[in-house]
Amino acid sequence: MAKGVWIVAEVRDGAYRKVSFEIAGAARKLADELGDEVCAVLCGSGIEGKAAELGKYGVDKVYVADNAALEPYTTDAHASAVAKIVKEKGPAILLLAASVQGKDLAARLVGKLATGLATDCTGLKIEGGKLVAVRPMYAGKCFGEVAFEAAPAMASLRPNVFPIVENAKAGAVEKFDPALDAGQIKTKVAEIAKDTSGKIELTEANIIVSGGRGMKGPENYNILEDLAKVLGAAVGASRAAVDAGWRPATDQVGQTGKTVSPNLYIACGISGAIQHLAGMSSSKFIVAINKDPEAPIFQRADYGIVDDLFKVVPEVTAAAKKILA
Amino acid sequence: MNIIACVKQVPDTETLIKVKPDGSGIVEDGIKWVMNPYDEYGVEEALKLKEKLGGDVTIVSVGPARTMETIRTALAMGAEKGVHIDDPSLYGADAYTTASALAAVIKTLPHDIIFCGQRAIDGDAGQVGSVLADLLGIPSVTFVTKLEIAGTAVKAQNAIEGATVTIETSLPCVITAQKGLNEPRYASLPGIMKAKKKPVDVKNAAAIGITAAAKAKVAKTVPPPARAPGKILQGEDPALKAQELVKLLREEAKVI
Numbered sequence: 349m350a351k352g353v354w355i356v357a358e359v360r361d362g363a364y365r366k367v368s369f370e371i372a373g374a375a376r377k378l379a380d381e382l383g384d385e386v387c388a389v390l391c392g393s394g395i396e397g398k399a400a401e402l403g404k405y406g407v408d409k410v411y412v413a414d415n416a417a418l419e420p421y422t423t424d425a426h427a428s429a430v431a432k433i434v435k436e437k438g439p440a441i442l443l444l445a446a447s448v449q450g451k452d453l454a455a456r457l458v459g460k461l462a463t464g465l466a467t468d469c470t471g472l473k474i475e476g477g478k479l480v481a482v483r484p485m486y487a488g489k490c491f492g493e494v495a496f497e498a499a500p501a502m503a504s505l506r507p508n509v510f511p512i513v514e515n516a517k518a519g520a521v522e523k524f525d526p527a528l529d530a531g532q533i534k535t536k537v538a539e540i541a542k543d544t545s546g547k548i549e550l551t552e553a554n555i556i557v558s559g560g561r562g563m564k565g566p567e568n569y570n571i572l573e574d575l576a577k578v579l580g581a582a583v584g585a586s587r588a589a590v591d592a593g594w595r596p597a598t599d600q601v602g603q604t605g606k607t608v609s610p611n612l613y614i615a616c617g618i619s620g621a622i623q624h625l626a627g628m629s630s631s632k633f634i635v636a637i638n639k640d641p642e643a644p645i646f647q648r649a650d651y652g653i654v655d656d657l658f659k660v661v662p663e664v665t666a667a668a669k670k671i672l673a
Numbered sequence: 674m675n676i677i678a679c680v681k682q683v684p685d686t687e688t689l690i691k692v693k694p695d696g697s698g699i700v701e702d703g704i705k706w707v708m709n710p711y712d713e714y715g716v717e718e719a720l721k722l723k724e725k726l727g728g729d730v731t732i733v734s735v736g737p738a739r740t741m742e743t744i745r746t747a748l749a750m751g752a753e754k755g756v757h758i759d760d761p762s763l764y765g766a767d768a769y770t771t772a773s774a775l776a777a778v779i780k781t782l783p784h785d786i787i788f789c790g791q792r793a794i795d796g797d798a799g800q801v802g803s804v805l806a807d808l809l810g811i812p813s814v815t816f817v818t819k820l821e822i823a824g825t826a827v828k829a830q831n832a833i834e835g836a837t838v839t840i841e842t843s844l845p846c847v848i849t850a851q852k853g854l855n856e857p858r859y860a861s862l863p864g865i866m867k868a869k870k871k872p873v874d875v876k877n878a879a880a881i882g883i884t885a886a887a888k889a890k891v892a893k894t895v896p897p898p899a900r901a902p903g904k905i906l907q908g909e910d911p912a913l914k915a916q917e918l919v920k921l922l923r924e925e926a927k928v929i
Binding site for chain 1: 684686687688689690692699710711767768769772792794795796797798799800802803804805806807808811812813814815816818828831832833834835836837838839840841842843846851852853886887888889890891892893894895896897900901903904905906911912914915916918919920921922923926928929
């Protein structure tokens with residue numbers, strides 16, 4: 349029977365992404381319950397020296413493929429490298445990050461490994477010695493408990509949900525040859541244009557300040573940007589605001605945008621259409637600021653202020669600045 | 674150019690999802706079914722490509738009888754023909770099984786480029802396009818917001834956390850469409866009339882040589898955790914309410 353709880357660690361620009369430590373923590377918990385070990389796959393170029401660091405987050409052994417063709421990330425190269433070592437060792441469980449790259453890689457691996465994958469999971473448990481993955485469906489309007497009929501049981505984990513657990517161990521490191529065949533690599537990265545605005549990614553933000561139709565126009569988002577700056581938050585938008593062209597599509601929270609789970613979600617001038625609520629209801633705390641007391645968003649809010657957001661938001665910014673100073 | 678667009682029929686985004694009491698799925702009564710919004714971007718891009726480079730667009734979909742409406746919608750938007758894979762063994766199937774069914778059909782059709790939505794807004798799995806590409810042995814570029822084709826060269830852009838990546842590959846390939854790629858057109862009235870006469874092949878699993886074998890299944894569907902009722906801050910003065918809110922966030926919720 350397949351053994352081992354595995355993760356695929358995600359690296360960008362030679363550094364681990366935080367979510368890699370989150371999935372390591374989740375894997376450790378499962379492995380302890382199963383009496384099994386945690387292994388990580390690390391693919392990149394010039395990254396062998398970083399491998400042992402994963403031990404600090406609960407990984408017993410790291411399989412490293414250090415190869416120039418693995419940097420920057422391409423679907424082809426990473427999927428074939430990970431598939432090779434997974435097929436060779438045959439783990440029972442394989443966890444990845446539900447980041448853009450993690451989702452891309454995980455889906456391609458489903459094809460290569462002919463197995464099942466639960467995407468964007470918010471919970472994992474062991475039932476009868478097997479993985480059951482809990483994940484939002486319909487953007488969180490309901491949840492599914494996924495059982496697996498093939499190995500490895502794959503799950504991608506939503507960033508910001510699983511706690512990082514540190515331990516003192518260093519992980520053992522074993523190199524492997526990804527045996528990449530240049531003919532198989534049909535995609536290449538022509539350019540990576542980094543966003544230098546210092547904008548925080550919505551799906552990874554601890555706090556999100558979001559604006560909807562009540563913002564009245566793109567010129568008014570500066571009051572949300574100001575609040576976001578004080579709180580170290582990302583700025584999101586409802587579909588109404590994106591469809592009106594006020595904010596880019598990448599900022600949209602909801603069923604046709606991003607599903608987010610920050611610690612704090614501050615909804616300003618958002619009425620709370622079903623499709624928006626679906627995308628943000630798993631936030632730990634929700635604040636609604638809206639002048640319409642009947643707005644459905646108040647049904648989901650932990651704290652609500654029924655008032656003109658243009659008067660309230662700058663005051664929240666001022667009060668937060670004072671308290672956080 | 675031989676262009677394929679895969680579509681799925683899903684509940685409209687305004688649908689309130691009700692879970693069946695036994696947890697075996699959702700209550701389908703009264704649901705308004707629509708084309709998955711991300712597939713609309715794929716169909717639109719397929720049509721734009723056809724208009725620019727010539728060729729035709731074939732719609733492929735897996736689903737029960739009602740799926741035909743969604744295929745007709747794509748035909749009304751301007752696609753030429755469709756294949757409807759309808760078999761009870763494939764209803765609610767996992768991504769590997771669904772992609773296997775699509776691959777079995779697409780292998781028999783000439784295909785230079787295949788469009789899928791980056792995910793369907795019902796299951797939110799976001800796997801079918803990539804698995805399909807793998808089964809066909811061709812490259813996939815996912816979450817695409819910009820696409821350029823020149824000869825067989827493909828240049829696609831997608832957004833990752835904190836960066837925009839430009840990826841180059843070649844035809845044939847699978848592109849999964851993300852919001853921002855284009856603005857899908859509405860079907861015109863003449864388009865709707867014409868769509869009724871366009872050919873759609875209906876095939877079952879046996880006809881395409883597929884036997885469904887689940888790799889993963891949703892064993893139980895549950896409603897989202899209930900939220901405790903919230904607190905509406907009272908008072909007339911926006912500044913005082915704002916201060917109270919910040920205090921609560923700091924001391925009670927402990928989130929700032």
